[in-house]
Amino acid sequence: MRARAALAAAVAAVLAAAALPAVGAATAATPAPRLSVPGYRATFAFVDRATVARSRPGRGGRVVGRLTLRTGDGTDELVGVLAQRRVAGQAWLRVQLPIRPTGATGWILRSAVGELRSVPTWLRISRRRLRATLVRNGRIVFTAPIGIGAPGRPTPSGTFYVRDRLVPRDPSGLYGPVAFGTSAHSDVLTDWPGGGYIGIHGTDEPQLIPGRVSHGCVRMRNADILRLDQLMPVGTAVTIS
Structure with a gap:
């Protein structure tokens, strides 16, 4: 019962956090809804073309990482998708990056990845x-x-x-x-x-x-x-x- 209560509390906290605006630099763009709620929905996408990740949505953001098509294991590269936003007519995604520092996130163009997929x-x-x-x-x-x-x-x-x-x-x-x-x-x-x-x-x-x-x-x-x-x-x- 304790484990179930702890799980319920954790999920409630995550759902509450999902209602908050995404963390990032201030922008006049459309707010970025959360696409992942752990325990219910995790969104990801395979990388379709090599691209850079930026510190904020828009081409003026600082480059914080780079993505290629394949992992070091030879599998198709994918990223966890946290949020999406439109800036100057372009769609951007806030993604989890498989780079150092561990747990890093960044913004990439939506066109750099394929279909958004979800798992529960x-x-x-x-x-x-x-x-x-x-x-x-x-x-x-x-x-x-x-x-x-x-x-x-x-x-x-x-x-x-x-x-x-x-x-x-x-x-x-x-x-x-x-x-x-x-x-x-x-x-x-x-x-x-x-x-x-x-x-x-x-x-x-x-x-x-x-x-x-x-x-x-x-x-x-x-x-x-x-x-x-x-x-x-x-x-x-x-x-x-």
Whole structure:
């Protein structure tokens, strides 16, 4: 009952926040409605052409990042979409960016991405409780113990999204049978291969779960990651607290 009450409070807070105007530089443009409400709707889009992200909507905004068509894993790049706004006749999107600093956001032209897609899922990672919980349409549909970053290599906190899904060559190996990439980066492993992205994956050491045992990634027992794979699509919102 406590968990359900906490979830209801969290969802209510998110819904209340969704009614607020989007954070950003002052502009005379149309207000930007929120497109993502974790636990009910997470909006994302695949990148159709290489583009820059700016600090505010409009071509006068400072460049804060760049997007290409493919991830370092060779999958199609996508971004979490938070809001949209029109400026000088052009449509802009406020998006979550898979760049450093981890959790960065920026504004891109709407024409740089494809169809806006929505999923009803939200993955919550609790570092204190060492537990992952998947919420779909406001209801908990999955929960499992996890391994997180060891002392000195912590799993970062923040709001992210599931960036891609991978099937490792060896299902009994280090990453288990399924791995999800997120938009989060390690705060300390800045020279890690592939850019230090935080993944959610299986393991060949299930006896270490739950625990603080990884380089920052979230580990699950293989049976649990396979269950999660049936429930969690790419684009899912991820909150690590």
